[in-house]
Amino acid sequence: MPPTDPSPRAAPGAAVGADWKSAMRNLTADEPADPALTAPAEHGAGDRTRMGLLFELREQTPRSNDRWRGATAVRASATRPRAGAYRLGVRPVIRSDSGKWVKSTLTWSNVGYQLNRLNLNAEQHRWFCQFVPLHRVDRPVYNGQDTEWLYLDEFESPLLWHLLAEAQRLGITLVGSHKDADVRVAAAASVVLDAVHTPTALTLSPVLTIDGRQHPVGDAGSLGDHGIYAYRLGTDPAIVLAPSPAPLSLEQRRLLGSASPAGLVVPAGEVDEFLREYYPTLQRGMPVTSADASIEFPPPPPPVLVHTVQFEPKQAVRLDWQWQGDRDADAEDEVLARVNTALPGLSAPADPAAPAVTLTGVPAAEYTDKTLPQLDRIDGVRVDLVGDKPDYRELTATPQLTVTTVETEKRDWFDLGVLVKIDGRSIPFNPIFTALAKGRKKLLLVDNSYLSLTQPVFDRLRELIEEARALQEWETGLRINRHQASLWSDFEDLADETEQAVSWRAAVGGLLQLERGDTEVTDAAALPRPTPLPTGLTATLRPYQVAGFEWLSFLWEHGLGGILADDMGLGKTLQVLALLSHAVQSPAAGGTERRPFLVVAPTSVVSNWVTEAARFTPDLRVGAVASTQATSGRSLADQAAGVDVLVTSYALFRLDFAAYQAHGWAGLILDEAQFVKNRTSQLHRSARDLEVPFKLAVTGTPMENNLLELWSMFGIVAPGLFPSARRFTEEYLRPAERGVRSQHELVQRLRRRIRPLMLRRTKDVVARDLPAKQEQVLHIDLAPEHREIYDTFLQRERQKLLGLMDDLEANRFIVFRSITLLRMLSLDASLVDEQYAHVPSSKLDALFEQLDEVVAEGHRALIFSQFTSYLALAAARLQQRGIRYSYLDGSTTDRPGVIDGFKTGDDPVFLISLKAGGFGLNLTEADYVFLLDPWWNPASESQAIDRTHRIGQTKNVMVYRLVAADTIEEKVMALKEAKAKLVEAVLDDEAVFAAALTPDDIRGLLEP
Structure with a gap:
């Protein structure tokens, strides 16, 4: 049982016996009885120093070129000529012992x-501490500002009057800087124009009244817009302050302190004009009275909503x-109600301070044509x-369309003439087409x-534009490219009449036949006429190679670019x-x-072309370029x-592009055209800009990661098929990602566009005589310490990366660095840190069991x-076992020599980095392939395997993929596998449509 507190505390508010008297005294005392709630004082309350608020009328004396030192204001004096504006300053003072x-x-x-x-x-001090922030609540404080005086003219907050009333309650004395000056706060002040009408004139005089007593308006000033102060200098100085019953207008504040407050005199003959033209404006900013009732002012006119319409250049209206x-x-509500009834939805602002609105184009035309006549008939x-x-x-008649093609100076383009007639008038179609596209x-x-x-008629054209939106970006007038054969057929169906240029028919006829035929892309060479093979060709072409040659010949003869995308x-x-x-x-x-x-090819492949x-x-x-002009001297x-x-090579082509262009x-x-897939690179721009009558891209991987790579290829060889990367993204990539259209529809639409200009055959279809290729995935368990x-x-990198996925582009380097770290750890822990060199490499053990x-x-x-670095570990083990090997990576200087050494020698193993061995190798001497580390780009692995599984191989090919389990x-x-479906869908079959690498893909990689 816990010990009992010998002095238990009573509950709050409870009083036992005589204690209630003490509790009552504490509750009703002027000051808290608990000494902890009161700071100790050195003197009693009566010994505290009293404070006062000193008022002084100060004359402003701005600095000039010859007077840049000294004060910027001095105390106003009745004996000195006035040189600057007066302002009412205040500052704290204290009462001295005397x-x-x-x-x-x-x-x-x-x-x-x-x-x-x-x-x-303490209470008076707290009041002064509140005064400063209230004075400066609507203005910044600058270094160097006068800290001695605050000016009540600038006290914009009406809380000033609450402060002054509180000062009286606290005993804060209001004192003047002049001897025996009287400073007081009155109840109310007003300033008006008083009118006196005589037979000779109408006189308007400013009148300042404070608590029923008049004061000269010249000896007064405003306190913000909420109050007035008046002063008297000389032998009987005084300052009086009073709040105004309503906010002071700008006109009222201008009257205060006026040097010539005599008033305004209107001759008798002009009084009617004053009352009619000037009085309505004057009385809106200034109370106007007639104390002697000598004139009766007219009632104010009803409000009128004035709509100013200013016609500006370029078909704009303000x-x-x-x-x-x-x-x-x-009355204003009644006018606005009539406007809203006559023109529902019209925005007519009731606030005169609302900003003006500018209309341009069609809205300006409709407003002027339809709306203004109706507004002009509304009362008020x-x-x-x-x-x-x-x-x-x-224009309201039904349009009639005629479509023509006319040759242009540019090789690939034809002017697309679309003539629109409405009410017998011919209208240029370019602005119509641009408007429809937008x-x-x-x-x-x-x-x-x-x-x-x-x-x-425009609805049907808009449907066509939905499929070919890129046309809206033509800047030189409407044109159609010879590669857009399928698009022309759509125009033919739409127009009332069509007229084709002769060269258009010749260039596009064969492509239209290809597109409208029933054959697949693999039969794309079924052209209007066969082409005989050239004399002197020493190879026997297979049937699919003959078909490919005839397809290439057709493109060349008609100046059409294309992509030869046969399987590797x-x-x-x-x-x-x-x-x-x-x-x-x-x-x-x-x-x-x-x-x-x-011919432009990777550096390692240039010699292969010559051979x-x-x-x-x-x-x-055939000749080959080995170096730049500057290096070779030629x-x-x-x-x-x-x-x-x-x-x-691609490198030399980029460096000496000006010479190649000239x-x-x-x-x-x-060749290996995937080198130009990056549309932002200088290499891509060089290939795109080179002026030649015929361009051909040759690659087994026209698309490795996403559809924009395919767009980049066509942007070079067929620059008009898809004129805009942005439009291509909107039409094909984003709709697929958002599920706007069915995937099948997107695939079909894209394939219909590219079908005549890309030839792709796979080994499974056209090279059935190739020996078998067997692929096997070996799942390797990590050793316990390695695991x-x-x-x-893994846990550390997951925590670091998952928060970066929302902005993958900005954090791409960090993300892929961590992914690469995990991939290296899956292979061998020593690749990350040498301290783990003793940890067994399960994957190398499994490799050598097979090898x-x-x-x-x-x-x-x-x-x-x-x-x-991992190949180096494999090489070390080969040396330990006495197995001869060849080695190739990006740093190899004698690449042809190393390759030829393996082909003509008898080394049983060839270690190759995936990047260095991705192209330009024909290694049919080997029949086993080991892939030590997988990557999500399926083309990389396919390229590696096809170094040996290609035409000329006579033995079965065995492929082993070594994958670390649970990594x-x-x-x-x-x-x-998911990324491979993208290539298959667009190029090879009807598989599912997929997108590029996304943050969700990376999150999946980091899942435990």
Whole structure:
């Protein structure tokens, strides 16, 4: 049982026996009985120093060029000529031991710190501390501002009168700086104009009255807009302050302190004009009375809502509303009710201070044509027009459309002529089309006529624009590109008449046949006529390669660009070489000014082009550029002289682009064209801007991550198929992400656009004679210590990253750094920190369990990893086991020598970094592939596997993917499968439509 408190405390409010008397005394005492609630005082309350508020009329003396030191104001004096404006200043003072009011060291800036130092009365001191912030509540305090005086002229808060009343209650004395000055606070003050009408004139005199007594208006000033003070200088000085019953107008405040307050005299003959024209405005800002009743003022006119309409350049109109006459809320409400009844929804502001509104375009035309005539008929509304009113009129007849194509100076473009006739008038279609593309309902023309775009003929055109919105961004007039064959057929269906240019029919006819045919893209070479293979071709082309050659020949002959996107390992280079040989042998290519073709490829592939050309098209004269002009000392023109094909690298093409642009070429071939997929890069811009009659992109991976990469390709080879990346995003990417349209519809629409200009065949369809490829995923369990390290890092990185997902773009570097860290930990803990070198690498153990058997049976293997540091660990183990190997990564200087050494030698293992081995390798000598670390880009792994599973391979190919179980690698495998569906959907089959890498994808990677 807990001990009992020997002195229990009574509950609050309880009193036992005689204690109730003490409790009552504490409750009713003037000061708290508890000494803890009262700060100790050195003197009794009667010994505290009393405070006062000193008033002084101060003359402002601004600094000038010859007077920049000294005070900016001095005490006003009746004996000195007045040189500046008067203001009423106040400051704190204290009563001295001799009974005088003195300033001491007290100022407004330090008054808050002087309570104990000057032994001030606490309540009076608190009052002065409140005075300063109320005075400055609506204005900033600047360094260097006068801290001795505050001016009541600037005291904008009407709480001043509450403060002054509180000062009287607290015993704060109001004193003047002049000897024996009288300072008092009166009850009320007013300032009016008093009118006296005589036979000769009407005199208006300002009258200041304070508590029924008149004061000269010249000896007065305003306290904000809520009060007035009057003063008297000389032998009997006095200052009186009083609040005004209503806020003072600007006109009333101007009268106070006026140097010439004599009044206004209106001659008798002009009194009627004054009452009619000037009095209504004057009485709105100033009370006007007639104390002697010598004149009767007219009643105020009813309020009029004046609508000022100012016509401005560029078909704009400025609208302003203003009330005139005496403000009368009931009368104004009646006027506004009539406006709202006649024109529902019209915004007519009742507040005259509301800002003006400017209308432009169609709203300005409709307002002028339809609304103003109705407003002009409403009682109580006056419409004032400023400027020349345009003759706006609406066209209402049914439009008739005629569509034509006319050749332009640009190779790929035709002017799209659309003629619209309404009421027998021809109207240019460019502004109509732009308005439709922007979703507008009406259109204003330059001749001030306007028309509705909601008519049925425009509804059908708007549906077409919904599919081809990029056309709204044409800046040079309406044009259509020869690559937009399917779009032209839509225009034909829409127009009442169509007229086609001859060259348009020739260029587009074959593409329309391809699009409207029943064949798949793999049969795209079923063109109007077959093309014989060039003479001198030393290779026997397979049927699908012949079809590809004929498709390429059709594009070249008609100046159409395209993408050869056959699966890796199907002989794309051979098909292109056949095209180049055909083009060089074509009669159209003859003549003294024959130009060579330019082939741009990765640096590591340049030599392969020269070798393949010598092997399959020995009649072609092929040259290669090895360095920049500055390095080699040879001009590009010299290196291109006498060749049919010049091969250069992407790096050299970018560095010497001006020289390549100036030379002139028969065509541009972009090999491994995924190098130009970044539309913001200089390399992409160079490939896009190079002026040539024919462009071809060659790549097995036209799209690795998202559809914008595909757009980038077509932006180079067919610059008009999808003119805008922004529009492409809005039309294809965002609707799919938001589920606006069905995925199937989006896929079909996109494939219909690109189908005639991209040829893609897969190995499964056209190379069935390739040996089998068997793929297997090996799930590797981490060793216990390795698992503990991985899980620790995973939790730390998850906590750090999940908060960054809302702004992936801004934090992309941090996010991917952490993901890379986890991927390296999945392989080997020592890749992250050398202190973990003793931790076993389960994946390397599993690799060599497989590799030992592969090597023992005489097979050869390719081993890929994205991390060269991990390849180095694998190489160390190979050395320990005495297994010979070749090695290739981005730092290898003799790439051709290393590759040839493996192909002609007998090293059983080839270690290759995924980036260095992604293209330009034909390694059919190997029949085993080990992928040590997965990545979510499916093209990367496909490229690695196709180094050996390609045309020329005679043995079965075994592929092993090593995946660390219960790590980020398993998440990567799942994400890779989802991303692969994007490529399949657009390029290969009807699979589900997918988007690019998103924050949700990354969150999935970090799940435990």
